[in-house]
Amino acid sequence: MRYDVRDPLWATGLAVLLGAIMTMLDTTVVNVALFALGREFAATPATIQWAVTGYLLALSMTVPVTGWATGRFGARAVWVTSLALFAAGSALSAVAWSAGSLVAFRAVQGLGGGLLLPVGQAMLARAAGPERMGRAMAVISVPAMLAPVAGPVLGGLFVAGPGWRWLFLLNLPICAAALLAAARLPRDEGGVRQPLDVLGLALLSPGLAALVFGLAEVGEGASLTHPALWAGLALVAAFTVRGLRGGGTLVDLRLFGDRGFASAVAALACYSAAMFGVTVLVPLHSQIAGGGTALDAGLLLAPMGVGAALTMPIAGKLTDSRGPRGVAAAGIAVAVAGLAAFAAADGFAVMMAAMLVLGLGHGLVSPSVMAAAFRSLDPAVLPAATTLSTIAVRVAAPFGVALLTVVLQVSTRASAADPFTWAFGCAIGLAAVSLAPVALVGSRAWRGSSSARA
Structure with a gap:
């Protein structure tokens, strides 16, 4: 991407990145504060858990209206309104006086945050055009890399330092910066009189x-x-x-008739299920099988984020110049190799090295697969396309966690010698399965051919 403030893609990328980082961090940053929140409000664990659950459910419930709202009011207006609602929910959460009020205000956050990612993806894809789609999707992939690693660390620092209210107050200056960046977003009129x-x-x-x-x-x-x-x-x-x-x-399912889009979303769902499951499985393995601390578990995930940060810019450039199929397939292969090495590793340093390899592959996958999903589509259907892809990931993430957890529980009850071996084997298989839809992504020239399918 060419970093020029006069470039519409740069302005859109900055605004979307700031908004997406907040919503994804807020899915993980509160997790480590639940004990402190329960003690603050004299609430049971089951009650205070809804501060996380309510946010996630509100995020999921708002995604389906993305296409209709964007067509009716315009992408920029919907994005700015959603950002303002998220900021309001953050401010209210920071002044919550009871467990019930916190859960309610977290739901307000989720209602605003649910539209930020799919609408932001659509704006970014439209600003990028086919020629820079890979680099644009590399920008939107950054928050997904940071949230699982940075969220728990930030949460722990705030709880141990200035207090839990800063978990939410931190969002306010970022929201302000995002709103300032949004002033440079290109305007679109909306006005499509489509009934809801x-x-x-x-x-x-x-x-x-x-x-x-x-x-x-x-x-x-x-x-x-x-x-x-x-x-x-x-x-x-x-x-x-x-x-x-x-x-x-509400959601145009006919988009799945496009081979590039359908195969990319299928690959994204399979791969996301595996990786989200791994981010839960690795800390469990560290603390249960390895006898490590919570800090050790967090440190094990850090190399994954570092590796992804190194390869993600490369993935965007290679996708734009060579096409997404080879980049995605190579990334999946490297990620599977890193995951297999982690499962067989003995020693903390070796496991961290394996997670770095996993991250190097991971950084190649997301930008290339998302670019493959959107590159061949007409700009008019991008809001509907980003809605469908977001829904796929929102369902795939808890599915992956549930699947690997069930495998771990079943193998433990069966008195397997190493229950984690079976769980990691399932994650490896799930990630490898995503190679099948990646193989269906078109192989003709990515650049310079209007008929090429992503």
């Missing part, structure tokens, strides 16, 4: 929330028969059947 698909919204939003909640509960040890899981599956299935029959306009 109320029935589709009534099926998909609560369906996604129930599905994400059910998967999260299974990941915490609940049974696979958890009612929220099956209620969510039923509602999402009903929405899908209705959409495939041509009913409603």
Whole structure:
């Protein structure tokens, strides 16, 4: 990317990056503060956990309206409004006086934050155009790399230092900077008089929330028969059947008819499930099998972020010049090799080296796969496309955590010699499966051919 403040892509990238970092950090930064929050408000662990759960569910519920809201009011207006709502939720969370008020204000944060990523992706993809799509997607991938590593560290520092309220006050200057950056965003008028698909919204939003909640509960040890899981599956299935029959306009499922988009989203979902599961599995392995501390667990994840930061800019440039398929396949292969090395490693230094290799591969995957998803699409359908891809990742993340946790629990109950071997083997297999849809990504020249499919 050419760093020129007069370049619309640079202005859009800066604003979107600031907004996305906040929403993703807030999915992890509060986790380490739950004990302190429970003590502050004299709340049980089950009650205070809703400060995290409520935020995640609100994030999931707002995503489906992205396409309609963007068409009706314009991407810039929706993004700025969402950012303001997120800032308001952050300020209210910082002055919460009870567990109930904190949960409610965190939900306000989630309602605002849910639209920031998909709308931001659409604006960034539109500003980049096909020629710079890889580098643009490298920008939006940065928060996903930072959140799992930086969130718990920041949370611990604030709780041990100035206090838990600064977990939320920190968002306010970042929101202010993002709003200033948004002043340079290109204006789009919106004005598409498309009626809101109320029935589709009534099926998909609560369906996604129930599905994400059910998967999260299974990941915490609940049974696979958890009612929220099956209620969510039923509602999402009903929405899908209705959409495939041509009913409603909330989310255009016909986009999956584009081979490049469909294969990229499938690869992104499989790979995201594996990696999100790994970010939970690695700390568990460190503390249970290795006898390490919580700090040791956090340090093990840090090399993954460092490795990704090193290769992500390279991934964007290579994707724009060579195409996404080879870059994504190489990244998955390197990530799988690093994960396999970690599972077989003996010694903290060797495990950190393996996580660095995993990160080097990880940094190649996200920008190339996301560029493959959006490059061949008409700019008019980008909001709908980013909505679908965001939904896929939001469901894949808790699915991956739940799957690996269930495998770990089953192998433990079966008295396996090393239960973590089976769990890591499942993660390796899940990541490797993403190579199949990557292979379907078009192989013709990425640059200079309008007919090339991403």
